[in-house]
Amino acid sequence: MRGSSHQRTNASSRFLRNPSSPLSFVLYISLLCLFSVIFFFNSTTQILENQPKYPFHPQHSSSLKGSDDSLWSTPFSHSLRPCVKPTSQYTAPQNSGRYLTVRSNGGLNQMRTGMCDMVAVARIMNATLVIPQLDRKSYWKDSSTFSDIFDELHFIRTLQGDVRIVKELPKELESVPRARKHFMTWSGISYYKNMSGLWKEYQVIHVAKTDSRLSNNDLPLDIQRLRCRALYQALRFSPPIENLGKLVERLRSHGGRYIALHLRYEKDVLSFSGCTHGLSDAEAEELRIMRENTNHWKEKKINSTEQRLGGLCPLSPKEVGLFLHALGYPSSTLIYIAGGDVYGGSSRLHELESRFPNLVSKDTVATAKELEAFSDHDSQKAALDFIVSVESDVFIPSFSGNMARAVEGHRRFLGHHKTITPDRKGLFELFDKMERGELEEGSLLSSLIKQMHENRHGGPRKRGGAPPGVKGRNRFRFEESFYENPYPECICSSKKNGQMATSKVHI
Known part of the structure; x- marks a missing residue:
């Protein structure tokens, strides 16, 4: 291979030394064209190989550039911005030795919002929240765990100034009797203050359903902002x-x-x-x-x-x-x-x-x-x-x-x-x-x-x-x-x- 390369180099040198020869000139141009074609082919191949291989080919997407921007x-938005910072009256969570275990029900977003409600409920009831168990019996029958879908460590760390969260119930509490509750839907702060009376008899409360357990309105500002911190900051998807x-x-x-x-x-x-x-x-x-x-x-x-x-x-x-x-x-x-x-x-x-x-x-x-x-x-x-x-x-x-x-x-x-x-x-x-x-x-x-x-x-x-005329808890x-x-x-x-x-x- 080295000999062939050397011969090609010498030939090229002779063409350069004798540009006046017609035959030399033609051969020289031909070699340049050949090298250009080879270089272009190799470059194009590399570019194509580096392109992502998706089965995805939009048609005429460039025409959007001329579409109505409106x-x-x-x-x-009138300069509105997100605001989730706690008020000056907000205090750090305390380790009360009380635990809230929950089973989130429904599809992905029903579980997401339900878990954020449970973060707020744990705060209201001064309890440690155990990482929720996800619904595996719904229409989707998904076997995913919390850490399969969400960044568990990020969730715990982000809310450490709001609620104490642990991955599992302490072993010494795994076999103790639990209060099993279906908390009432659309409940306010007073309801959960009353539910705190369960701590007199139980150290662990298990919540069977998490969807729509908190009211939409009439909650303290710090509780509402906690729900936002949980949903928009803490409940990040897994890597x-x-x-x-x-x-x-x-x-x-x-x-x-x-x-x-x-x-x-x-x-x-x-x-x-x-x-x-x-x-x-x-x-x-x-x-x-x-x-x-x-x-x-x-x-x-x-x-x-x-x-x-x-x-x-x-x-x-x-x-x-x-x-x-x-x-x-x-x-x-x-x-x-x-x-x-x-x-x-x-x-x-x-x-x-x-x-x-x-x-x-x-x-x-x-x-x-x-x-x-x-x-x-x-x-x-x-x-x-x-x-x-x-x-x-x-x-x-x-x-x-x-x-x-x-x-x-x-x-x-x-x-x-x-x-x-x-x-x-x-x-x-x-x-x-x-x-x-x-x-x-x-x-x-x-x-x-x-x-x-x-x-x-x-x-x-x-x-x-609620629409006009709708009264009561409905x-x-x-x-x-x-x-x-x-x-x-x-x-x-x-x-x-x-x-x-x-x-x-x-x-």
Whole structure:
């Protein structure tokens, strides 16, 4: 090999010494061209090898640069900033020797908010909180532990000035009798002060359910801010989930701006709500049977037409397409689909894809190898959807639910990032008129939908109470969730209290 290289070098030298020879000149140019081609091929190969290999190829995403900026802009927030700092009256936690064990129930976001309630309850009752056990018996049947989904050490350290938290119950207390309680839903500070009387007989209290155990309103400011510190600072996802949160960077590198669409057109949602509009008779029957066979769903006979008229059904993929088009989003818009499998599969999702072909999900943005560790762990995969949704340019939920409320609340906390909440009742009226031939798709429909959603972009407003006429304890159930809108307790106009003003998601 050395001899061949030496001969090539000598030949090149002769060409350089005799540039006047026509043959030498031609050969010299040919060699230069050959070397250029080889160099270009090698460089191109290296570049391609360094490119991430995702099954993800948006079409015409660059056309978004010319789209209306008002479609993406954040609502005016009046210089509001997050404020979670305790008041001057706040004291450090004491080691009382009392312990609270809890079993969190529901899906990911129901468990998240429930655990934050339990942090506040432990503070109120002057108890040490044991790291919660997660629900393994729900619809998802996820076997994940707390540390699989959340950064356990970070959770303990972040709240050490608020509540004492331990990984396990001390061994000497494992066999002692426990008070097993289903704490009353939507309870206030006085209720838990009364529950503290249980410490006279027990050293350990076990809470069987954590969802909605605290009222949304009428709690001390320090308790409300503690709930925010727990949710927005302490309850960060585990490193594997946080690391795969780089899906956001991939979306940005391909499309720049994107919509996160929480598409809840899922089998369990349709079955639970009794919504069958646009489905076949066989599909409607399948949903009815599922509802009948799900014991903890109390309502069995549901009138689908009444549900739709009341705006209590999720938007279908076709209706979402009509909605986004009417708002003015171009067909090239990159849309990340968050949520489970669409009922009806690809054929039904095609009704949205035909208008907006740049549909992606975690399954197409991430590689199969990256998602392998999350297989059979729906709560962990839901965490990925949550991160991508919170950091999106626009978030749109097709149905109200725990994730939709949690994402909206987090986006409000981070600076009222744009969240468009569809007026489903109003939209269904317009879409039904279209089906009857009384309204056509076009400028009139677009104008009506834009006007309908003029003030539904996630702008600042105080948390809503119960609707007029709702009285008694029932009113608590109809109040707007604290975690959906933590204003005014955790969002202030004072720049002095504006810590944590960041667009990065660390849950």
